[in-house]
Amino acid sequence: MSRRSTRAARPAGAARPAGCPCGLPEPYDACCGRFHAGAAAPTAEALMRSRYSAFVQANAAYLLRTWHPRTRPDRLDLGPGTRWTGLEILAVRDGSAFHTTGTVTFRASFRGGSLHERSRFERVDGAWAYLDGEFPD
Template sequence: MSRRAARQRPGCPCGRPEPYDACCGRFHRGEAAAPTAEALMRSRYSAFVKLERDYLLRTWHLRTRPGALELDPAMRWTGLEILDTTDGSAFHTTATVTFRASFRGGSLHERSRFERVDGAWVYVDGEFLD
């Protein structure tokens, strides 16, 4: 296997085996809404990878959304690991997702909070963990 082939990862940046277009890409394009808080978390990670600023802002709770969001195109995200989820299905109104997002040179460990607003999951805020 060539080095280039070894670096290419099949599937979506969120870690699912489906191609990006069939996985998080459909959420980014507005063709579907993430059905669970974990799916929204995964799609938001993929949005950071793909520099989908509008999607990140659109899926951020109005109460906590920043006025602007600058993404660093030099940032190289390398993987997402979902560590824990609490609630977050169609039967819940709130949820938490604990994850580790790796990037070149380190990782981010966070417990994110989500709420359903008008039937759609949105990111509220997160607590950084060690």
């Protein structure tokens, strides 16, 4: 199952609409903020989006907490100069409430470039966790 995110074009000079850093229109507190505050992400895509928002906010504690214990690093140093500018979900495979694994392919843009990754997720004690990723071309 693949999905592409779509974005409506904004007129030049128009204010950016309020919404979550992950690109969804809901306010941060109603979107990724609730996961950062402790709620479990219901899907692999929701976890992917919340992890992106955590990178935007330099929330290393959340990133480590949602990393699979088998692959989690001891610590995470986030580049203080990285300015994340957008997330595009390119494809989602599995990762729903009915699955134990899933993949999310995305492009995360930052000032000066972008990161294209296919992330793998697994459930750990019922909660989604980021396992690892590869960089497709």
